[in-house]
Amino acid sequence: xxxxxxxxxxxxxxxxxxxxxxxxxxxxxxxxxxxxxxxxxxxxxxxxxxxxxxxxxxxxxxxxxxxxxxxxxxxxxxxxxxxxxxxxxxxxxxxxxxxxxxxxxxxxxxxxxxxxxxxxxxxxxxxxxxxxxxxxxxxxxxxxxxxxxxxxxxxxxxxxxxxxxxxxxxxxxxxxxxxxxxxxxxxxxxxxxxxxxxxxxxxxxxxxxxxxxxxxxxxxxx
Amino acid sequence: xxxxxxxxxxxxxxxxxxxxxxxxxxxxxxxxxxxxxxxxxxxxxxxxxxxxxxxxxxxxxxxxxxxxxxxxxxxxxxxxxxxxxxxxxxxxxxx
Numbered sequence: 201x202x203x204x205x206x207x208x209x210x211x212x213x214x215x216x217x218x219x220x221x222x223x224x225x226x227x228x229x230x231x232x233x234x235x236x237x238x239x240x241x242x243x244x245x246x247x248x249x250x251x252x253x254x255x256x257x258x259x260x261x262x263x264x265x266x267x268x269x270x271x272x273x274x275x276x277x278x279x280x281x282x283x284x285x286x287x288x289x290x291x292x293x294x295x296x297x298x299x300x301x302x303x304x305x306x307x308x309x310x311x312x313x314x315x316x317x318x319x320x321x322x323x324x325x326x327x328x329x330x331x332x333x334x335x336x337x338x339x340x341x342x343x344x345x346x347x348x349x350x351x352x353x354x355x356x357x358x359x360x361x362x363x364x365x366x367x368x369x370x371x372x373x374x375x376x377x378x379x380x381x382x383x384x385x386x387x388x389x390x391x392x393x394x395x396x397x398x399x400x401x402x403x404x405x406x407x408x409x410x411x412x413x414x415x416x417x418x419x420x421x422x
Numbered sequence: 423x424x425x426x427x428x429x430x431x432x433x434x435x436x437x438x439x440x441x442x443x444x445x446x447x448x449x450x451x452x453x454x455x456x457x458x459x460x461x462x463x464x465x466x467x468x469x470x471x472x473x474x475x476x477x478x479x480x481x482x483x484x485x486x487x488x489x490x491x492x493x494x495x496x497x498x499x500x501x502x503x504x505x506x507x508x509x510x511x512x513x514x515x516x517x
Contacts, residue, residue: 220487227490231497238501245505246512264450271446279439282480286431402480406473412446413465417453421461 206389219392226396230403233369237407240362244414247354254351256419261326262359263317267416270313271408277306278405281398288384288394296384296394300377303401307374314367321356328357359415366411369404373397438479445472 212218248255280302287295325333334349376397383390449468457464478484483491 220489223487224489224493227493231493231500234497234501235504238504242505242508245509249509249512268446268450272443275439275442275446278442278476278480279435282435283432286428286435290428399481402476405480406476409472409476410466410469413449413453413469417449417465418462420453421456 206392222392222396223399226399230399233403237362237365240358240365241410241414244358244362247358248418251351251354254348255355258352258355258359259416259418259420261324262416263320264416264420266313266317267412270310271412273306273310273313274405274408277303277310278402280306281401285394285398288391291389291391293384293387296390297381300381300384300394304374304377304381307370307377311367311370311374314363318360321360326356327360328353332356362411362415366404366407369407373401373404376400434479438475441475442472445475 206215206218208215208218212221280299284296284299284303287293287299321327325331332349332353334352380390380394380397383393445468449465452464452468453461455461477494483494
């Protein structure tokens, strides 16, 4: 913990208390994020329970290969983020800049792959809305009854909202990371900001760890 | 240049990273095996294991304060209430 060479604000007793306050505050923020995503996971659970066949059929139309690669990319970015925090704590500037930059690159790669997936869904008319279309003959799954198509539209609606909110969090995280890279290049002491950003980045990773099996892996054995 | 603790912390991170990749490969593989209704449970158990690895090691909660640990426990409890009470309705509608 980098508590020896930081400036202690006047309202803190010492550097340790200041650091503990930052950590606690960050975790409280992450709990509000848990409840934000938790609401979506609850909606997902209730509708998947209600329409299991449609959710399985919809899941078959997500790109398993790209989803798996993206999972590995995001886990890799968590590793480089942890390494960046280690470098920041040890005031190793070159390592900090390098690992923060690698995290930015891996995060950007994740969003790039995600946008390729989104583009495919637009081409396949799997985006909820007026042009949503499901052709049972080629796509398999439940019959083309109107209710079944509506249930599939619901699955893809949840897919876009959940992965979209996740991607939005990554965009914000990348913005913060770029600010940190600039600060690291200037040689600023940013051990605590890097540590708090790392907590946020790992949290976003955990959200994806649950989104991946729930969206991409259901009914693959069917 | 590299001190002992520095090297061992790096080794730890790389081991956690490797463990997360192995669990990802496992969850994808097991999704193709028909476990007769248990597929979802297994997938969520593996995901929870991965989340624990991230929280404990990458987020350093294993050596974190009791305050942080109880904060996370409270978050998990509230999430369980949110999902549990909602599903107690959906799961029992056919009774």
